[in-house]
Amino acid sequence: MDFHGQPRFPPGFRCASRNCGLKPVEKDLALFVSDRDAAAAAIFTRNQFPGAPVLLGRETIRGGSLRAIVVNSKVSNVATGAIGLANARRMAAAAAAECGTEASRILVSSTGVIGVHLPIEKVESGLRGMTADLTDDPLVGARGIMTTDTHPKALSASAGPATITWIAKGSGMIEPNMATMLCYIFTDAAFDAPTLDRMLRRSAHVSFNMLSVDTDTSTSDTCVLMANGAAGPVPEATFQEALTAGCLRMTEILARDGEGAEHLLRCTVRGAIDEREARLVAKSLVNSPLIKTMVHGADPNVGRILMAVGKCFDATIRTDATDAWVNGHQVVRGGARLPFDEAAVRAALATEVVDLEVSLGAGDASATAYGCDLTKGYVEENAAYYSS
Amino acid sequence: MDFHGQPRFPPGFRCASRNCGLKPVEKDLALFVSDRDAAAAAIFTRNQFPGAPVLLGRETIRGGSLRAIVVNSKVSNVATGAIGLANARRMAAAAAAECGTEASRILVSSTGVIGVHLPIEKVESGLRGMTADLTDDPLVGARGIMTTDTHPKALSASAGPATITWIAKGSGMIEPNMATMLCYIFTDAAFDAPTLDRMLRRSAHVSFNMLSVDTDTSTSDTCVLMANGAAGPVPEATFQEALTAGCLRMTEILARDGEGAEHLLRCTVRGAIDEREARLVAKSLVNSPLIKTMVHGADPNVGRILMAVGKCFDATIRTDATDAWVNGHQVVRGGARLPFDEAAVRAALATEVVDLEVSLGAGDASATAYGCDLTKGYVEENAAYYSS
Numbered sequence: 001m002d003f004h005g006q007p008r009f010p011p012g013f014r015c016a017s018r019n020c021g022l023k024p025v026e027k028d029l030a031l032f033v034s035d036r037d038a039a040a041a042a043i044f045t046r047n048q049f050p051g052a053p054v055l056l057g058r059e060t061i062r063g064g065s066l067r068a069i070v071v072n073s074k075v076s077n078v079a080t081g082a083i084g085l086a087n088a089r090r091m092a093a094a095a096a097a098e099c100g101t102e103a104s105r106i107l108v109s110s111t112g113v114i115g116v117h118l119p120i121e122k123v124e125s126g127l128r129g130m131t132a133d134l135t136d137d138p139l140v141g142a143r144g145i146m147t148t149d150t151h152p153k154a155l156s157a158s159a160g161p162a163t164i165t166w167i168a169k170g171s172g173m174i175e176p177n178m179a180t181m182l183c184y185i186f187t188d189a190a191f192d193a194p195t196l197d198r199m200l201r202r203s204a205h206v207s208f209n210m211l212s213v214d215t216d217t218s219t220s221d222t223c224v225l226m227a228n229g230a231a232g233p234v235p236e237a238t239f240q241e242a243l244t245a246g247c248l249r250m251t252e253i254l255a256r257d258g259e260g261a262e263h264l265l266r267c268t269v270r271g272a273i274d275e276r277e278a279r280l281v282a283k284s285l286v287n288s289p290l291i292k293t294m295v296h297g298a299d300p301n302v303g304r305i306l307m308a309v310g311k312c313f314d315a316t317i318r319t320d321a322t323d324a325w326v327n328g329h330q331v332v333r334g335g336a337r338l339p340f341d342e343a344a345v346r347a348a349l350a351t352e353v354v355d356l357e358v359s360l361g362a363g364d365a366s367a368t369a370y371g372c373d374l375t376k377g378y379v380e381e382n383a384a385y386y387s388s
Numbered sequence: 389m390d391f392h393g394q395p396r397f398p399p400g401f402r403c404a405s406r407n408c409g410l411k412p413v414e415k416d417l418a419l420f421v422s423d424r425d426a427a428a429a430a431i432f433t434r435n436q437f438p439g440a441p442v443l444l445g446r447e448t449i450r451g452g453s454l455r456a457i458v459v460n461s462k463v464s465n466v467a468t469g470a471i472g473l474a475n476a477r478r479m480a481a482a483a484a485a486e487c488g489t490e491a492s493r494i495l496v497s498s499t500g501v502i503g504v505h506l507p508i509e510k511v512e513s514g515l516r517g518m519t520a521d522l523t524d525d526p527l528v529g530a531r532g533i534m535t536t537d538t539h540p541k542a543l544s545a546s547a548g549p550a551t552i553t554w555i556a557k558g559s560g561m562i563e564p565n566m567a568t569m570l571c572y573i574f575t576d577a578a579f580d581a582p583t584l585d586r587m588l589r590r591s592a593h594v595s596f597n598m599l600s601v602d603t604d605t606s607t608s609d610t611c612v613l614m615a616n617g618a619a620g621p622v623p624e625a626t627f628q629e630a631l632t633a634g635c636l637r638m639t640e641i642l643a644r645d646g647e648g649a650e651h652l653l654r655c656t657v658r659g660a661i662d663e664r665e666a667r668l669v670a671k672s673l674v675n676s677p678l679i680k681t682m683v684h685g686a687d688p689n690v691g692r693i694l695m696a697v698g699k700c701f702d703a704t705i706r707t708d709a710t711d712a713w714v715n716g717h718q719v720v721r722g723g724a725r726l727p728f729d730e731a732a733v734r735a736a737l738a739t740e741v742v743d744l745e746v747s748l749g750a751g752d753a754s755a756t757a758y759g760c761d762l763t764k765g766y767v768e769e770n771a772a773y774y775s776s
Contacts, residue, residue: 046699047701048701048705048707049705076691078691079691079723079724080725081724113689115725116691116725214677215603215675215676216695216699287603288603288604289766293766294771296767301501302503303504306502306607307466307604309436310435311605332503336467337468376767379684379762379766382682382685384685384687
């Protein structure tokens with residue numbers, strides 16, 4: 001699919017971002033506004049300690065309609081009890097007042113440290129007058145929701161007569177079990193909320209749900225799709241295809257910007273007995289610290305591929321039919337390591353995008369998981385995240 | 389339990405180690421010999437790509453009797469097909485000839501790089517005359533089986549009139565699903581093979597099976613218990629207690645010497661609905677990269693504890709009853725972060741042994757998992773393991 005060279009919003013959507021004092025100087029507050037009520041669907045983290053904004057969001061999304069999304073970074077408002085939930089409601093009310101709508105039309109997100117109370121007064125005063133800053137540049141909003149991301153993340157593409165725009169953040173605590181961290185998707189196509197929900201789940205299943213930076217599932221994961229209908233109806237298949245393509249691309253962007261990452265790692269498993277097992281083995285590969293460090297060091301220690309396949313104890317593995325490739329170079333045949341050109345495999349592992357492919361020879365199902373290498377940068381960033 | 393100040397063998401067991409040319413100068417070949425046939429039990433990796441020595445070992449241990457164990461380091465003889473299995477058999481035959489017994493009484497282990505053929509001639513000539521070097525110092529054998537270990541690992545203790553000696557190696561690719569990497573246990577107590585097997589499985593269940601350095605399950609894990617009967621019968625309960633105590637201590641020694649590790653991390657979960665869930669949540673904590681880096685940096689980012697509990701999607705978590713402690717300092721009560729003395733928690737996290745305790749308030753079951761922090765040293769070691 002062709003993405004626009006410069007990301008843009010569908011007509012009717014705009015955004016703003018500000019510093020409201022949660023961070024020293026960087027943007028820490030973002031607002032995404034539709035000029036009319038938009039049909040909406042959302043999926044949230046499966047973590048059993050969801051943040052207050054997720055608890056509120058599940059309530060809000062039942063209405064199937066949103067006017068705006070308000071997001072702060074630095075503090076995630078998780079593990080904050082009844083005060084946290086009250087603060088999330090105050091944040092929705094403040095955004096509703098600024099946008100001239102009701103709190104039930106506002107989706108709230110917070111991202112950052114767990115277990116710290118949200119300085120709600122700063123957020124409330126930050127929101128006052130913020131609609132005056134609204135712009136049609138998605139990167140402005142994307143910048144306002146960053147935490148350890150190294151760059152703002154926004155994409156847009158056409159789907160028939162409509163436009164779809166993805167804005168996301170996330171680089172650590174990422175093995176979403178629905179959709180990673182924060183991803184907001186805007187379109188002017190006309191769909192009702194149940195259809196949006198169905199399409200969003202289908203796309204997330206093969207994209208965000210196959211992403212893992214570090215096996216750790218955030219307490220704040222939120223993925224929202226808002227459709228204002230301005231472009232009229234679009235065939236569902238056309239829209240679904242574009243939606244999935246953009247979600248996959250955003251998944252790769254998030255994986256490549258994983259904390260400390262220097263490589264995008266894609267692990268594809270073919271020949272599995274069913275999709276569940278293909279996904280399981282692909283996730284085992286992408287999550288293995290020894291695979292991740294092998295990619296980091298461009299060290300052709302490809303026996304580790306078999307280790308990571310074989311530790312899926314309950315998967316159907318035909319050890320004598322298992323083959324593996326590194327960026328197209330076959331390194332394993334029939335469960336044993338092949339003699340291969342080490343310099344070529346070393347060079348393949350040193351490229352920015354590394355594709356590991358495994359064929360299990362057991363069936364016809366396949367799946368791809370997305371991740372990154374494990375570096376000293378990851379350790380450094382996460383050994384002092386709270387204190388820094 | 390009191391371990392001996394200096395580890396020693398039970399009467400009738402001795403060992404030797406040599407350099408046979410697999411490594412430049414360090415010891416790479418070890419032999420553990422009983423002066424008579426000893427009843428024996430063993431458990432092996434559940435990885436679906438077991439090494440040739442594991443395949444052969446499963447066949448050998450069916451006899452329930454061993455005279456010797458021969459081990460090489462540097463090359464694991466995994467993913468080496470029919471040649472690998474033939475080489476493992478040649479290694480058993482060479483050790484049998486040296487020890488004056490049959491190949492069916494020799495347990496073979498190999499540890500090191502996956503997917504490289506064993507230079508079997510070097511091993512065969514290394515074994516010739518090796519019984520002349522036999523000594524009663526367990527550390528000599530422990531030194532011969534090291535890979536990335538920073539020190540040789542041996543323990544001994546009394547169990548009634550008998551002695552038990554543990555010799556182990558292992559520091560990476562460790563989340564055993566039976567017993568970690570290589571651990572050899574010798575005793576002069578008299579038990580038959582089925583009883584040894586039952587006792588070994590019980591002890592491994594709470595010790596080696598709760599150890600994880602990096603979530604990666606080795607293709608070579610082997611844990612063997614040999615009993616020569618010289619000390620006569622010992623009550624099973626007495627022996628089981630001592631066996632478990634030593635396996636737990638060895639588990640802690642292996643965890644603390646995890647690749648790059650600077651801390652021993654113990655995660656205890658209480659109040660779980662059953663043992664399966666207690667083990668699941670304890671493993672989730674000990675394996676979380678964000679918990680491991682928090683410990684590494686002594687960063688009191690304790691919200692991550694709730695994240696790692698909550699990502700056990702299928703466990704019974706009472707979010708309003710979940711409490712957590714760091715080395716005795718309570719940091720979470722009723723699922724929310726408590727105000728706590730940050731300096732004290734920072735100091736607690738900076739100690740060599742860090743205990744994280746979580747109470748789920750859902751039932752009476754408990755479990756402890758053993759691991760270590762995640763450091764730049766781990767990344768460095770594993771980004772060039774094959775090449776170095």
